[in-house]
Amino acid sequence: MALLLISPFVAIYGLIFIYPTIKMFMISFTDAPLIGAGDWVGTENYERLGRDRRFNTSLWNTFYFVVLTVVPGTLVALAIALGVSRLNGRLQALVLALFFLPYILPVSVVYRLWDWTLNFQFGIAMHLFDLIGMDRVPVFKVTGWFMPAVAFVTIWWTAGFSILLFLAGLRSIPAEIYEAASLDNSGRLSTFRNITWPLIWPVTALVLTIQLILQMKIFDQVYLFSTGGRANDNLVLVYYVFQRAFQNNQGGRAAAVAVVLFMIVIIISVLNFQLTRLSGNRSK
Amino acid sequence: MLRFKSLAAGVCLAASMVTTAALAEETVVWWDFLAGGDGVRMKQMIEDFNAAHEGDITIDATTLEWGLPFYSKVQTSAAVGEAPDIMTYHASRIPLAVEQGILTEITEADRQKMDLSEADYAPSTWDAVTNEGKQYAVPLDTHPIVLYYNKDVLGKAGLLTDDGRPKGLDSREGFTATLKALKEAGITFPLGSVTADGNFMFRTIYSLMGQQDGELMTDGEFLVGDNAVKLQNALDVLQTWTKEGLQSTYTDYPATVALFTSGEAAMMINGVWEVPTMTDLHAQGNLFEWGAVELPVIFDHPSTYADSHAFAIPANKGREMSDAKHDAVLEVMSWISKNSLFWATAGHIPAYGPVTESAEYKAMEPNATYSPLTQNMIFDPKSPLAGIAGPIFDVMSTYFVPTLNGEMDPAEAVKEIKFELNDM
Numbered sequence A: 001m002a003l004l005l006i007s008p009f010v011a012i013y014g015l016i017f018i019y020p021t022i023k024m025f026m027i028s029f030t031d032a033p034l035i036g037a038g039d040w041v042g043t044e045n046y047e048r049l050g051r052d053r054r055f056n057t058s059l060w061n062t063f064y065f066v067v068l069t070v071v072p073g074t075l076v077a078l079a080i081a082l083g084v085s086r087l088n089g090r091l092q093a094l095v096l097a098l099f100f101l102p103y104i105l106p107v108s109v110v111y112r113l114w115d116w117t118l119n120f121q122f123g124i125a126m127h128l129f130d131l132i133g134m135d136r137v138p139v140f141k142v143t144g145w146f147m148p149a150v151a152f153v154t155i156w157w158t159a160g161f162s163i164l165l166f167l168a169g170l171r172s173i174p175a176e177i178y179e180a181a182s183l184d185n186s187g188r189l190s191t192f193r194n195i196t197w198p199l200i201w202p203v204t205a206l207v208l209t210i211q212l213i214l215q216m217k218i219f220d221q222v223y224l225f226s227t228g229g230r231a232n233d234n235l236v237l238v239y240y241v242f243q244r245a246f247q248n249n250q251g252g253r254a255a256a257v258a259v260v261l262f263m264i265v266i267i268i269s270v271l272n273f274q275l276t277r278l279s280g281n282r283s284k
Numbered sequence B: 001m002l003r004f005k006s007l008a009a010g011v012c013l014a015a016s017m018v019t020t021a022a023l024a025e026e027t028v029v030w031w032d033f034l035a036g037g038d039g040v041r042m043k044q045m046i047e048d049f050n051a052a053h054e055g056d057i058t059i060d061a062t063t064l065e066w067g068l069p070f071y072s073k074v075q076t077s078a079a080v081g082e083a084p085d086i087m088t089y090h091a092s093r094i095p096l097a098v099e100q101g102i103l104t105e106i107t108e109a110d111r112q113k114m115d116l117s118e119a120d121y122a123p124s125t126w127d128a129v130t131n132e133g134k135q136y137a138v139p140l141d142t143h144p145i146v147l148y149y150n151k152d153v154l155g156k157a158g159l160l161t162d163d164g165r166p167k168g169l170d171s172r173e174g175f176t177a178t179l180k181a182l183k184e185a186g187i188t189f190p191l192g193s194v195t196a197d198g199n200f201m202f203r204t205i206y207s208l209m210g211q212q213d214g215e216l217m218t219d220g221e222f223l224v225g226d227n228a229v230k231l232q233n234a235l236d237v238l239q240t241w242t243k244e245g246l247q248s249t250y251t252d253y254p255a256t257v258a259l260f261t262s263g264e265a266a267m268m269i270n271g272v273w274e275v276p277t278m279t280d281l282h283a284q285g286n287l288f289e290w291g292a293v294e295l296p297v298i299f300d301h302p303s304t305y306a307d308s309h310a311f312a313i314p315a316n317k318g319r320e321m322s323d324a325k326h327d328a329v330l331e332v333m334s335w336i337s338k339n340s341l342f343w344a345t346a347g348h349i350p351a352y353g354p355v356t357e358s359a360e361y362k363a364m365e366p367n368a369t370y371s372p373l374t375q376n377m378i379f380d381p382k383s384p385l386a387g388i389a390g391p392i393f394d395v396m397s398t399y400f401v402p403t404l405n406g407e408m409d410p411a412e413a414v415k416e417i418k419f420e421l422n423d424m
Helices: A002-027 A044-050 A053-085 A089-104 A107-117 A124-131 A143-171 A175-183 A188-216 A220-226 A237-247 A251-283 B002-022 B037-052 B068-079 B091-100 B108-114 B123-128 B151-156 B172-184 B198-210 B227-243 B253-261 B272-283 B323-338 B342-346 B367-376 B391-404 B410-422
Strands: B026-032 B057-063 B086-090 B141-150 B189-192 B265-271 B290-293 B304-307 B309-312
Touching: A002 A251, A044 A251, A053 A089, A053 A143, A053 A188, A053 A237, A089 A143, A107 A143, A107 A220, A143 A188, A143 A220, A175 A188, A188 A251, A220 A237, A237 A251, A237 B068, A237 B391, B026 B037, B026 B323, B037 B057, B037 B272, B037 B323, B037 B342, B057 B323, B068 B091, B086 B091, B086 B323, B091 B123, B091 B309, B108 B323, B141 B151, B141 B198, B141 B272, B141 B367, B151 B265, B172 B189, B172 B227, B172 B265, B189 B253, B198 B227, B198 B304, B198 B391, B227 B391, B227 B410, B253 B265, B253 B272, B265 B272, B272 B290, B272 B342, B272 B367, B290 B367, B304 B367, B309 B323, B391 B410
Parallel strands: B026 B057, B026 B086, B189 B265
Antiparallel strands: B086 B309, B141 B265, B141 B290, B141 B304
8 A cells, every 4th residue: 555655756756867867877878969879888978078178177167166156155145144133023024035036036037137237338337347446347258257256146146045044043043042141141252153053053054955966056057147158168067968968969978977967966965964964963 | 340440440531531621721830049120020921921821821930049949949859759840940050950860851842842943042052951962941041240330430430432331341451441540530449349259259250261261170170271370360350450449349249239329339240130120220210321231351352151041841750740731831931932022121131042133122221232242151061060059159159259359369269279179
């Protein structure tokens, strides 16, 4: 009976997750095009990655992007959540709504907004640059500025969700603990360090893990902001998979990159989970 | 029992044949990527077609996102038999489509039914829709890039010839002198260039390579022999203009059009598809006097990069098209080609010869002024890597953007481009 009840789930899970995953591993050992089967080529697709410049670029850019977004994004969200939690009633709801607003925008709208804001000739931000006497920067067309700018936009866009998680965490800390602390003459900083931070740690660990996995799979923003620009300098792993599969018509080589990304995400998530659990135990 | 069953089947078949004969209206499912000013005109043409074929054929049209999204969808939908009956296609994307087996060949019998033949098209256009001697699409137009110019500004600076064209279109020195004279006349950007978009600039740079008889691809290898130098020459000209402050830097597509239409840029290299923008603005009294001519000859002889919008029939896997449907699709292609004079108002040059030879077309301006350039057109190399939004575009764009804006040396850019193209 139990088997019967879980069978719909197992069937769907097998069909849309297990089967494609196995298939991906199998295709990565062939020279298949985007559509249809290919011939077995052994580990050639993987050996090629070592001397593939575009793979190299995309690997480093992905890590760079993770560094630029995961911890900074989490800290920004925590800081905003701490600020919002000090407000009351309607004002709190209003401020929270303002911070959450970008999160409900689709990525295409986010792209349009920032592309125009930072437009080299007509963007509002460029007038700010002029005002403070700085030279205008074509932000999305210069390699040095590209990743930091996309990271900034991503944090602006996605912080709302992390803020919500942090707020829920902050509300679950009993008020009596803070009362006790204030009776003990605990200052604001030490209250944060000894009460808020350790008690909110499980939420922080959760936000970090979600962010990490999400940002490793970055694609949309990078793709949108770099079309027409320096696409091959701005590659990230998922973008490279897309390029190989849909532009170069090389399903096999695309699958090999996808397998590598799959492995990286698994290893890093497990490591991250273990590390946050260990450090969480220690700080308690 | 068995006999009865087959009898019943026979009756059913007969009945269905009668009904199809009675309601022989075919619905042709159509996909295109025409979302701009030309999309509006295409919708008009589809409406006209439906009106002219009432009770016979109806086109059910959908417009999808131009570029990579369109072609990704076409590739995957043809593989599972969900592609439309007819679709617009860029001639430059045909080699990849043929390799993937997603297009149906257009046969001699088809051509006879459509009453269209090779003789009706310019040789380079015809060549662009064929692959190893087989035709895969019916060309609707060619859409090259042209030089737009502000007649008011050039006239005031004394830079127009007697027949109203910009001076100095015949040499690098001549054209640079015109640009410099404009700069001295106080124009911010003598030339508006889409310098922030390397994909777009491929059209200009490839044209300049063509002016030196340069080839991008020779026998499957990229930039062989002195072709690399020719690419470098092309980049060098454009970078020099940037360094001398003669063209706009880091300008994306919409910004370029805005600079030109606002008068800040006196000239602009852009696709013919911007003609309706200018015509409409001018008709509303919001634009100066303007013109459009073939690109200046910077090197040895005139040459302009062009692509072609064509109609193709997808090869739907596991779903054979009925003869009646196939005939309906042929009628769509034939009718639209023969009535493509209206398509010329979108700026594109109709591919069907009798249309461009008609008196009505010759009276259209500025179309008639630039259409002789069809003799000097060059198309993408025939490679699955070529074509709009293809891998070659990405490689080029990555190095064009820094070079055109003066950040990278042309020689270094060419070295990197050659390495990456041959490394694909």
